[in-house]
Amino acid sequence: MKSSIVIADDHPLMLKGMTNYLTSLNYNIVGSATDGRSAYNLIVKLKPKIAILDIRMPHMTGLEIAAECKKNDIYTKIILITFDKRQDVYEKAKELNIYGYILKEFAVEEIENCIESVTNNEPYLSKELLPNLEKSYTKSDITALNKLTKTEIKIIKYIAENKTSPEIADELLISSRTVDKHRSNIVNKLKLNGKHNGLFIWATENKDIF
Incomplete structure (x- = not known):
């Protein structure tokens, strides 16, 4: 059985599409939600291996969910799906030990590779994001x-x-x-x-x- 997954997105078509797509690939989708608070409650209750979260949702954002999981020692690995290419948002995700960070427009084509990488305890970042991140080497x-x-x-x-x-x-x-x-x-x-x-x-x- 593949890793247990919770999916959350406040856009019903995106949520349904991602759920159906991953189900067709035999992933074990144990729950879904359309707002952040419901998503967090599912994570607390079900303790899935992976949570795929829209970064911006009503009641709690994907980042806020990640912060609560970190604070409460919940070891679900979080993948964020976002339209946001800003450096400060990515930096915040790094601080919260987010495992996956992918752009929504490439979500379907990247999600399988992302899940595989995360399952192997290796973070995944959309390649399309890299040119937008500032060079910070010294x-x-x-x-x-x-x-x-x-x-x-x-x-x-x-x-x-x-x-x-x-x-x-x-x-x-x-x-x-x-x-x-x-x-x-x-x-x-x-x-x-x-x-x-x-x-x-x-x-x-x-x-x-x-």
């Missing part, structure tokens, strides 16, 4: 790269492309376990504090320097 980021091996730099490049550990392993002809060990070494060298999505965020924000 001299210290560039210096940090000098600590990495050629293989580690290759792995960071693949991470920036939203590739999973098994996909990276296939590209480099090594085992997934070896990739995971490299990822751990990179996190330590870059001093990323072990956040679950810290390496992915660093890789996407600094991809122009490697």
Whole structure:
């Protein structure tokens, strides 16, 4: 059985379309809601593995739901669907450890890859968002790269492309376990504090320097 999922969107057609689409792909949709408060109550009650949330809904936004889940130690992985390309909104999502952040206009074509990535504990960000995010790397980021091996730099490049550990392993002809060990070494060298999505965020924000 695939991961349990709750879906919430205040646009009925979007909600129905996404629910029907994922159901057709045999995903386990355990609940749906048209407002944020109902969505949060479903998450508390059902504790799904994944919640796919519209970022702007009545009563509670997707970000507010994520904040409540974080505060109350609810480990549902949240995917936000949004029209918003603003840097400050994305930064807030990062602070709340949002696992997926995809644009609504690409939601149907991206959602399956997003869910697969999130299921493997790897964050997913719409590639279309990257040009809209400010470059925030510093001299210290560039210096940090000098600590990495050629293989580690290759792995960071693949991470920036939203590739999973098994996909990276296939590209480099090594085992997934070896990739995971490299990822751990990179996190330590870059001093990323072990956040679950810290390496992915660093890789996407600094991809122009490697």
